[in-house]
Amino acid sequence: MKIGIADTTFARVNMGSIAIDEIRKQASVPIERVTVPGIKDLPVACKKLIEERKCDIVIALGMPGGKEKDRMCAHEASLGLIACQLMTNTHIIEVFVHEDEASDDRELAWLAEMRTREHAVNAVRMVLRPADLVREAGTGQRQGFPDAGPARR
Numbered sequence: 001m002k003i004g005i006a007d008t009t010f011a012r013v014n015m016g017s018i019a020i021d022e023i024r025k026q027a028s029v030p031i032e033r034v035t036v037p038g039i040k041d042l043p044v045a046c047k048k049l050i051e052e053r054k055c056d057i058v059i060a061l062g063m064p065g066g067k068e069k070d071r072m073c074a075h076e077a078s079l080g081l082i083a084c085q086l087m088t089n090t091h092i093i094e095v096f097v098h099e100d101e102a103s104d105d106r107e108l109a110w111l112a113e114m115r116t117r118e119h120a121v122n123a124v125r126m127v128l129r130p131a132d133l134v135r136e137a138g139t140g141q142r143q144g145f146p147d148a149g150p151a152r153r
Helices: 015-026 039-051 066-087 105-126 130-135
Strands: 001-010 030-035 057-062 090-097
Touching: 001 015, 001 039, 001 105, 015 030, 015 057, 015 105, 030 039, 030 066, 039 057, 039 066, 057 105, 066 090, 090 105, 105 130
Parallel strands: 001 030, 001 057, 057 090
Antiparallel strands: none
16 A cells, blocks of 8 residues: 655645655555656546556645635645546545635644644545445534534534
């Protein structure tokens, strides 16, 4: 089993290093990392990690800005990542942290780290411990922010 990490230089937090640190805490697996300029470069990077470097799952990390055009670019990147998953039959965990999700740099850095770590755990679980995810079905898990919990009737 091999996990791929694709991250960007546009991000204001080194999300790739955080993901690698968390994966190493969770499992002893090979990790391949590719860094690209921006989020719209992530789909090709992920496809290459899957097809050329034989990764079993990939984490795509990015930090879109807070403007409307950034949201549009993030949406386009998301569509590319979905297409890549369908073309390769391989999961890509998209971890985007939008700059406008935080009120200041400190909160932004915290959110990027927490969301990245929680999704890195999810990637390991998806490949090595899928039963862990089954046990959490319907529990309102959130990555980065507090969990919402299950809805009550």
